[in-house]
Amino acid sequence: MNRTEVPPGTARAVRVGAGDLVRVIDVEGGQVGDVFAFTGSGRELTEHHSAAHTRAGIDRLFPAVGESFVTDRRRPILTLVEDTSPGEHDMLIPACDPARYAALGAPGHRSCAANLREALAEAGMGFTGPIPQPINVFMRIPVGEDGRLSWLTASSRPGDAVTLRAEMDCVIVVSACPQDLVRISDAGLSPLAIETVHNGGNPA
């Protein structure tokens, strides 16, 4: 088992092989994480998890345990195999980015979009397309009457985790979301952790 700490407001990339397990842990609780999965040949990432194609594949806004996230080519890339959190996650909202913080009056603020580019570059990987819509673990965006969206604070507790199985060799990026102007994470940004276990072993 390998463990990668993701300091508050930053991101880390890990490479996994088909069959490996990836656990994303909310170490202190109440922290939103933006998760991305990419694949490709060599160092160029040409395919990525897709929120829209996943919704169409499962007829649901977010996978249930046992269901898979698919890529923009509709190929399964990650399966949700366990969730010890209250199970509230989001797949409707984009990564926070420089334009978002500029509109909030905080130009130059860290963002999940910039974190993603940094983490991939540090891992020696290239991705030139637009930022894919992330899998926002522990993020609470309930859909109400008439399709209205509410932005609530994460309800995850210390140690809560989602476990994903890689369905193909891929690069997974986890950003501990730096958003501290809209209260989607609990007071104070906190770290996440990524645990990976080779080829279907048990991370527990």
Place this chain on the structure above:
Amino acid sequence: MNRTEVPPGTARAVRVGAGDLVRVIDVEGGQVGDVFAFTGSGRELTEHHSAAHTRAGIDRLFPAVGESFVTDRRRPILTLVEDTSPGEHDMLIPACDPARYAALGAPGHRSCAANLREALAEAGMGFTGPIPQPINVFMRIPVGEDGRLSWLTASSRPGDAVTLRAEMDCVIVVSACPQDLVRISDAGLSPLAIETVHNGGNPA
């Protein structure tokens, strides 16, 4: 006023300037349309409407009349100014594509994804990124309990239309969705039409 017919199962691209009105008309009723908006400099389209960024901007699954679609850089690109249909549209589901039809047992079937590439190429425009998640006018994908999605048949009537105002110079592509294996459009594919009016005139 310019009118462009969109034959069943095909797409057309139109260029519009900031302030122009674009009306997408369901000529015979019950026909889903995939709408895309791109901008850029010269012939290279580098920015596009974004479903995810639009949701975050309006706190809603689909804009109400008076609200805007924004790009992946969070800039307003289209505003919904009128809707004479029953008002059921989708912004959760991706464009149908070759992988979708292969999975449905119909490899080689026409698709909105291929239609988009063709229509842009015919208009002399280039776009190399992944297909953006479309604005699916007249498509009924209600969100039920626990985030479950239902695929219902379009309820739009002959002549129903949505009118959009361009907030910047852009290229708009409308695909009369060729999906005839899942009953999202009423029996038999039918045409759409695009009417454009320069600089805020009245298309009626």
